[in-house]
Amino acid sequence: MRNVYEVLKERGFIENITDEEAVITILKKPVVCYTGFDPTGDSLHVGHLLPLMALMHLEKAGHKPIALLGGGTAMIGDPSGKTEMRQMISSEEIERNKEAMKKIINRYLDIEGGKSLILDNAEWLLPLNYIDFLREIGCHFSVNRMLAAEAYKQRLERGLSFIEFNYQILQAFDFLTLYRSHGCLLQMGGNDQWGNILAGEDLIRRIEGKEAHAFTYPLLTTSDGKKMGKTEKGAVWLSAEKLSPYEYFQFWRNVEDDQVIKLLKIFTFLPMEEITAMEAWKDHELNKAKEILAFEATAITHGKEEARKALEATKAVFSGAGAGGDALPGTVVSRQEISAEKWDAASFLADQGFASSKSEAKRLIMQGGVSFNGEKVGDILMPVTEKNFDEKGECLIKVGKKKFYKVILQ
């Protein structure tokens, strides 16, 4: 069997590495490895997905990944690569975030079956005694060296508080702790974590005299250099409650041409041969590749069934065949409300949440960007009546070029 490191490298997961030879060697036997996730938000988004995919590869290869929740480090806030100090989060909020994140991580990793672990660094960070900690751990850190690190450059210009300055030390201590308790030898993380990760590797060498290793993932950006994973509605969430599988599918369906292959390698488990075959595809053929990417990625996050539904709905709606299936986002309105002619077109869009305000809805309609069941809405005051619904009592609302919603009459 191929070394999982080769697989990860080939698929574009590796940015930086401590020692390639050594990593390959330790991965020949089952290894405990970890990536940290700070519970600073109430859900995970595509930014977290790349590390999760890597952990899945490692799990499949028989290693033991640890998803480390940063219940303790989230109390501090990582300044790496950030320009502003992050707002302090309350412990109650961190608690809630952790629970939400655990649920999601469970979908990707086999926690119940024991193939992977979820741990929480609050367990060992919160009980720390300040003086003991300084004496045991703090003495191994050179402030001079920390200050020289690239990660702090920006913050040294703009201001860096002492609390954040400690983040790296705590993350290093995490690695040491996991090394001691689980024999963890490998840490992975986003490339912005490189400094923090090396600090941990260094600490293990100093205190335990052992070689630990690490590699980082590339930071995915769109071709104009922005962080990938934002839509007009905000982050691309991995939970169906925050972003429907259909919309998740659309996110992947709409990636840029020159990203498709790269994303297929990272965010699907399709064999490399299949993906490299797609490299020859161009122009409109790329749409097929995007569809495959969207389907596979949606299947991993929401399951095959949801992916199939999303694909079906997408095909129906973009071919003009109407609102197929029930995957489209949408709302339900009562017949009474419709027969009472409660809404004009503009207020309808705003009330159903298809436009962020009534002004926005009016603008969309006046610019010719809205249609009901394939018919362009020309008048913001047009009353919404049963005529706007088809025989099944459905109205497919198109907003702009590619946003579709379904309203059901009940």
Next chain:
RNA sequence: GGAGGGGUGCCCGAGUGGUUAAAGGGGGCAGACUGUAAAUCUGUUGCCAAACGGCUACGAAGGUUCAAAUCCUUCUCCCUCCA
């Protein structure tokens, strides 16, 4: 702790008493073109209102004035220099 500079719309950034919902750029959105692409062009981009118009807004709170993003006071946050 002392001295100085600053906080403007999603972001950058002009504006120093009325004609400023606030120039310009970026981004977003819509339309045309297309492949649910990129590039380009056009329009648009606080909220309410069909419209006339109204309301809210320039770090926060007060005040001066017929009139304040613009002047004054206090508070707050950030930056630079000194300690």
